[in-house]
Amino acid sequence: MSTTDDYSQGVSIATLTDPPDAETLAKNIANAIVSRSNLRFASASARTAALAGVAAPVEGMESWLQDVNKKYVYDGSIWVEVPLKAKAFATLTSSTGTTSGEILTGLSITMPTKAGTTYLLQASGLLRSTLVNDRIDLLIRRGTTTSGTQVGGGVLFTKVVSTGETASAYGVDTPGAGTTTWVVTINGVGSGTVDLTASAAFPAVFTVDEQ
Known part of the structure; x- marks a missing residue:
């Protein structure tokens, strides 16, 4: 048998x-x-x-x-x-702290990267300000702090006090071989107190795709 x-x-x-x-x-x-x-x-x-x-x-x-x-x-x-290419995904489902300057939002991705490979970075969320017509930048930086290398710049929106405006930031980066960290920051260009608001219904999202 x-x-x-x-x-x-x-x-x-x-x-x-x-x-x-x-x-x-x-x-x-x-x-x-x-x-x-x-x-x-x-x-x-x-x-x-x-x-x-x-x-x-x-x-x-x-x-x-x-x-x-x-x-x-x-x-x-x-x-x-x-999928044969690397992809990373991060979300926020609670509001970040507020600021009138640039701060880290809490959206961060760390992943192994390859030499000579380009990565597409995309971030989105609801930006709000206490100042009518305030401008908020949604930025992507390589590194772990707000002083890191900027690799993505978002659309600049005119804000309203309560409802806010959805914004998306895009960037491409070729960091080389090793382990790379990218973070998403917001910067209030005006004098209002700004924040990136996330909820279960509308989370703030950050993705990195190997191209």
Whole structure:
């Protein structure tokens, strides 16, 4: 009677007591191993055509599509794309402190970075001021303090006292190899007391995407 592999992956291994059958032996091993490897197809349509019937995809199966250069994992019902580039995400769900100068908002991302690779940085949130028509800068800096290198500048908005204005900051950075930290700051250009307000309904968000 055949047995399975030592890793409990369902690969059927013939025993010495099984009737000799080289074709069955080779096919059982090959099919089990191939189905657990990263399958390569020219396109999604080629994958659909190949993975049908007894070769239908099963949960956890991996595939690579050569026409779009993307990797996927089958979740039991659909093929889900597997991101191959680094991405980091940070949110705030409570209001930051207020200031009439530049302060850290609490939005910060630290991640490993690669030499020669560009990173897209995006931050957004609700900015408010106690001064009508006050101007607030939403900035992204490389480093851990407000004196860090500015790599992103937001749109400058005219503020109202109570309702505020949503703002987004964008930047690109090529920090080099190592571990890099970016922070989001706000700077009240006028004399009003300003803040970046976050809530469960409208969080302040900061993302970094490897390009």
